[in-house]
Amino acid sequence: MIWGLVAAFALLAVGLYGLLALRNLIKLTIALQLMMKGGLIAVVLAGDAVGQRGLGESLGVTLIIADTVAAVIGLALAVLVRRRLGSLDIEVVSKLRG
Amino acid sequence: MFNWVVLSIAFPLAGVLLNLALSRRLREPWPGVLATIMVAGAGIAAALTAGALAAEPEGSVITLGSWIAVGDLHVTWALRVDLLSTLMMLVVTLVGLLIHVYSIGYMRGDARFTRFFIYLNLFVAAMLLLVTADNLVVMFVGWESVGLCSYLLIGFWFDKTKGEGWRNSTAARKAFIVNRVGDLGLLLALFMIFWTFKTLAIEEVLEQAAHTLELGAPIATAMALLLLLGVSGKSAQLPLFLWLPDAMAGPTPASALIHAATMVTAGVYLIIRMQALFVLAPAAQMTAAAVGAVTALFGASAALAQTDIKRVLAFSTISQLGFMVTAAGIGSTSAGLFHLMTHACFKSLLFLAAGSVIHALKHHGRQADFDAQDMRFMGGLWRRMPWTFITYWAGALALIGLPPFSGFFSKDEILASAYEYHPAIFILLFAAAFLTALYVARQGLLIFAGRPRSKAAVAAAESERVMIWPLLILALFSAVGGALNLPGNGLLAHWWEESGLPVHEAGFNPTVAALAAAVALAGVGLAWALYGRGKADVSHADPLEKHLGRLFPGIQQGWGLDALSVKAVVYPFNRLGVALSRFDLNGIGGADRGLAHVVGLSAQRLSKIQTGYLNWNIAIMIVGIATVLLLVALWRTG
Amino acid sequence: MNAALPVGLLTLPLLSSPLAYFVGRFSGRRHGLAQFVALVVLLVAWAMFVAMAGQLAAGETPQFEYGMIAFRLDGLAMYMAALALGLSTLAVFFARQMFQARAGSEKYYAALLALTGAMIGLAGARDLFNLWVWFETMIAASYLLVVIFHDEALNLEAGFKYVVQSAMGSGLVVFGIALILLDTGTLNLDLIAQAAPHSAMAAIGSALCFIGFGVKVAIVPMHTWLPDVYTQSPSVSSAVLAGAVSKAGLVGLLRVTAALSAAIPWADLFMLFGAASILAGNLLAFRQRDVKRLLAYSSMGHLGYVMLGIGFGLHAGQTAGVYGGLFHALNHSVMKGLAFFSIGAALYLLSRPVGREHGLRLDDLAGMARRCPLLALALTLALFSLAGIPPLAGFMSKWQIFAAGLAANSPWVTALVVFAALNSVLSLGYYLPVVNALYREGASEGQTRLPLPRLMAIPLVVLSFLIVLLGLWPDAVRWLVAPASVLGG
Structure with missing residues (x-):
């Protein structure tokens, strides 16, 4: 159980690191997914640990749907960026500042 | 309801x-x-x-x-x-x-x-x-x-x-x-x-x-004195x-x-x-009475020498407000309110009649230096603007205070109260009442009597009906408004007692009333003697000027108080402003601009945190997470 | 029978969202029909809201339970429902003229309805599971509001940042929920409140929720998406985001706060981050020449005042501060809604096509007062109220926050009040130039003499009236705000 939690937070850390360090929009979306999957493990484990498996799992299923929506929209925007600006580098979407 | x-x-x-x-x-x-x-x-x-x-x-x-x-x-x-x-x-x-x-x-x-x-x-x-x-x-x-x-x-x-x-x-x-x-x-x-x-x-x-x-x-x-300062601003009393x-x-x-x-x-x-507050402060009451009475006399005297039709009425308003402030100040509240009401009718009537005259003249005034508000260009309008003439004089007689017009009754109550309160106040108001008759009659004669003194006055015609009807109604009220509080069984005084408002009335004083009427008549008579034949062209000096001599330009300028205030307040204030601004540049300005500088600079610095890079946004969010967790940890241990 | 109204209020906007889409898609009459459907749905929802407001005033709390879905419209939920319904109704009035029947604008009404339903659901949720699900639904619906038109690369940029940062916040909430579940064994808010957990695990969980919901509230330093999104979205969306969505984040946060009140020092966090948001929002707004960006930063500052007020209330354990905070949040919705609607109207008059909205400079507003006095007056009212000039709404609520802070009689809190008051004065420094620009002489570019359509004028008039009304008669919304400010009750 405790190792499961460690794994979840490890995924969170990897995801955050990815968001921090990656420059490709698609890769950023993947990093976000990693982080969300960490959350998935955490809720399912927590539900299991307190004897409410159904609760944890239904929360997990909902989470899968939700992060899929985020991934789809993120990827769709990435595709549009690529089409319009010809690049997936984060540099092209860093114009709004100040 | x-x-x-x-x-x-x-x-x-x-x-x-x-x-x-x-x-x-x-x-x-x-x-x-x-x-x-x-x-x-x-x-x-x-x-x-x-x-x-x-x-x-x-x-x-x-x-x-x-x-x-x-x-x-x-x-x-x-x-x-x-x-x-x-x-x-x-x-x-x-x-x-x-x-x-x-x-x-x-x-x-x-x-x-x-x-x-x-x-x-x-x-x-x-x-x-x-x-x-x-x-x-x-x-x-x-x-x-x-x-x-x-x-x-x-x-x-x-x-x-x-x-x-x-x-x-x-x-x-x-x-x-x-x-x-x-x-x-x-x-x-x-x-x-x-x-x-x-x-x-x-x-x-x-x-x-x-x-x-x-x-x-x-x-x-x-x-009470601070309230009185507010009153003197809104009601145009000295200073x-x-x-x-x-x-x-x-x-x-x-x-x-x-x-x-x-x-x-x-x-x-x-x-x-x-009023309940003023009753507790006799010193403030005395001040209010003095301010009101002096203002009444001052306003009436300044009105004497004006040539602008509306400025006469403005000084007249100042003077009449002085009457009311005196009355209210010494506790004759119902008399003050009574005069307020009659004055509202006859003074607005006079203004509207003056407006009617200005309106009639301003469309014909083509000659150079013509001023549609200058009474020296008027004269002889009684034949050309009969309704304005009649209604104006209804208002004028109310203001002068001749019986049975409304102003007679209301002003008389104030005079009677002042008579009981203090002889000096009474004398000031009494003198003001005399001057009132003089300046109103002067104005009425200058506008309407004699021959027209300008082309515009010759061409003037009566105003349209929508302007005349209000004049007629106000004239009616000015004439019979005194019925609201006749001596003996005053309706207003009766209501006043019934409503439980503080009251202190002098009642009707036949001697004062007779004196006031007599002095009003004297004022009108003097005005007739001076202005009856309408000799007040722009080229001539005002008849009154011959008798008053060098006093005349003085009162024309409102006893020079306006100029004095410019010299005593506005000018030094400007000087102070200039001096302060110099000080500002060298002194506080440093600190002041320093603050602005700090704000500007920190704004500039801070806007750099908005780099536009998503990675950076995530980074400072992580800083946020760390800060919150650190605070929570500190709180739990400490 | 009692359940019919709350069920209706929750499901009607959600279920009719696809209806609005299909009607708009296939009727082809310049989306007038989609607008009409959305309007009818929202008006019916209003009717249900009013009926339930009556019940609430009579002491009943409308609620229902179905399996794992529990829904209760207590004071705070009704408050949020009023904001959500209010802003979306006005946005529906505004949207069609603004979009000028562009292809795809029917999606807007669908998204707006779904968003409204999600916000009401979020406000009424009784357990952390539902709370999060609705929160996520709300975020998903709001994506569409932001990137519905992507004519410019900059719109895409703002949209991408919004998606990533929102999802990150939502993920942190999930981690927080997992920890809280692990600690207390339940997700029911009432049961959590009874258990009053104060273990380290509950503390970390609460902290993660503070951050996660804080992304939507745009608390410093989770605010970085906000200026880009408010600037690049159509102004109608900015109004809804600033007026309702940010408040929904706050309501989510307050639910967690009430349930886990013993876990972490909420009062101190609210006050500290509130003060930081005020300062950062003000300073960042200070040098802006882009009007929408200026308003976005000012939103941050105002949510800071709201947080500060709630912090005062939590600190002293009395409702006055919370009342002030929520009252200010309501006023902020009115003021910022009005400001963004006015900007939208200005863009319309300047014939800037929707989707290319950025870069409305101060100078572009010159001569607006002569061109459309109503718009100039509305924007001026909104800005004066935001700056806290009496006797407008913004002044009254700021005053209540400050008064609650002073009543705490603690030197630190008093210092915060002084700090916030000074910031309020500082804010005049960037609001006044906008007003000045409005009334300056000068022909704005885009000389087409379009009149302001009547449907667009309606939100401006309604919100201007509210600003004046709430300034003169702040008790007019006491029935709504007072029940909401009893946290956890």
Whole structure:
């Protein structure tokens, strides 16, 4: 159980690191997914640990749907960026500042 | 059903909103008609309130809701219906209604016709709020709002050519600034009242004052004197009267409504409303009486030498307000209110008649140096403008105070009270009454008697009906308004006692009345002797000037007080400003600009955190997470 | 029978969202029909809201339970429902003229309805599971509001940042929920409140929720998406985001706060981050020449005041501060809604096509007062109220926050009040130039003499009226705000 939690937070850390360090929009979306999957493990484990498996799992299923929506929209925007600006580098979407 | 009072305020406000909303759709004269209907509605509501009051003379307070509630300070939107507020409402709506009707004719063709009526409606609403407020803060809101309307209307023609627009807006600014001095006094009084009584509800303040303060208590004197400063600003008393003559730059109907009949009497209303406080402070009463009486004499004397038709009336208003302040100050509240009401009728009548004359002349004035407001270009108008002539003189006789016109009765009550109070006050007022007769008769003769002294006066024709009807109605009221409080069985005095307001009446004094009538007649006779044949051309000196000699230009300048104030206040103030600005550059300016510099610099620095990079955004979010977790950890361990 | 109304209020906007889409897609009449459907749905929802407001005033709390879905419309939920319904109704009025029947704008009404339903669901949720699900639904619906038109690369940029940062916040909430579940064994807010957990695990969970919901509230330093999104979205969306969505984040946060009140020092966090948001929002707004960006930063500052007020209330354990905070949040919705609607109207008058909205400079507003006095007046009212000039709404609520802070009689809290008051004065420094620009002479570019359509004028008039009304009569919304400010009750 405790190792499961460690794994979840490890995924969170990897995801955050990815968001921090990656420059490709698609890769950023993947990093976000990693982080969300960490959350998935955490809720399912927590539900299991307190004897409410159904609760944890239904929360997990909902989470899968939700992060899929985020991934789809993120990827769709990435595709549009690529089409319009010809690049997936984060540099092209860093114009709004100040 | 005292709830009518709410409707009375709501009507003109609705007029403002409707005219704003429809400003693109309504064409002249419909915005004026709409505004007039709204004021008529307010008047009907006020009359219904009065009807309800007749059934329950002690009145009531209508609470609409709470406005501010912080600590001890509870300000509620509460309106007070009692005899005083209802009479004020009736005066405001009646005179307001007639002036609205008149304005439809007077403002015909003006580029900002709709805006004028929006201001007028807003003024009526604000004035009604002022006189009905049951809380000093709400009253202050009305007080400031009427000041705002006054400012807007004085400077209404701010865009006239040849520097005239500049003069108008300067006059507006002057009124605004001078009034701020008075408002400072009023605000300080409010602070002091709240400090002492922990409330600003008028009823509670007066009750607590009566129970907790002794006669002559310094705190009561201080409050009353500070209130008096506010009064002297709004009601144009010494030393803050300076703005009123200049305020005549506004359109004449606005002068009639705001600067003669209603707004300027707000100060008198305030003294009457806070009478219980003044009663506790004899020193403040004495000051009010002295200020009022001196102002009365001063205003009357300055009015003698004016050539501008409206400036005569402005100084006359200052003088008459002096009468009222004296009366209210020495405790003859019902006499003060009586004179307020009759004065509202006859002075607005005089203004409107003057407006009618100006209106008739200004379309024909083509000769150089012609001024449609200069009485030296008039004369002989009685034949050309008969209705204006008759109604003007009805008002004039009321102002002079000849029986049986209304002014005779109201002024006589004040004189009788002053006679009992102090001989010096009485003599000042008595002299003012004599000068009043002289200057009014002078004006009436200069305008209407003799032969026309300009081409414009020759060509002048009677004004249109929509302007004449209000004149006729006001003339009727000016003639018979005295019936409200005839000696012997005065209706007003009777109501006053019934309503439980503080009262101190002198009653009718036949000797004083006879003397006053005699002196008024003497004044008129003197005026006839001097001006009866209308020898006051621009090329001639004023007949009075021969007799007064070098005094004449002096009183023409308002005894030089205006110039003195420029020298004594404005000029040093400007010098101080220049000096301070120099100091500023070298002294505080450093610190001041330093602060601005710090803000600017930190803004610049901080805007760098918004780099636009998503990675960076995530990074500072992580910093946020770390900060929160660190704080939580610190809290749990410490 | 009692359940019908709350069920209706929750499901009607959600279920009719696809209806609005299909009607708009296939009717082809310039989306007038989609607008009409959305409007009818929202008006019916209003009717249900009013009926339930009556019940709430009578002391009943409308609620229902179905399996794992529990829904209760207590004071805070009704408050949020009013904001959500209010802003979306006005946005529906505004949207069609603004979008000028562009292809795809029917999606807007669908998204708006779904968003409204999600916000009501979020406000009524009784357990952390539902709370999060609705939160996620709300975020998903709001994506569409932001990137519905992507004519410019900059719109895509703002959209991408919004998606990533929102999803990150939502993920942190999930972690927080997992920890809280692990600690207390339940997700029911009432049961959690009874258990009053104060273990380290509950503390970390609460902290993660603070951050996660804080992304939507745009608390410093989770605010970085906000200026880009508010600037690049159509102004109608900015109004809804600033007026309702940010408040929904706050309501979510308050639910967690009430349930886990013993876990972490909420009062201190609220006050500290509130003060930081005020300062950062003000300073960042200070040098802005882009009006929408300026308003976005000012939103941050105002949410800071709200947080500060709630912090005062939590600190002293009395409702006055919370009341002030929530009252200010309501006023902020009115003021910022009005400001963004006015900007939208200005863009319309300047013939800037929707989707290319950025870069409305101060100078572009010159001469607006002559061109459309109503718009100038509305924007001026909104800005004066935001700056806290009496007697407008913004002043009254700021005053209540400050008064609650002073009543705490603690030197630190008093210092915060002074700090916030000084910031309020500082804010005039960037609001006044906008007003000045409005009334300056000068022909704005885009000389087409379009009049302002009547449907667009409606929100401006309604909100202007509210600003004046709430300034003169702040108790007019006491029935709504007072029940909401009893946290956890």
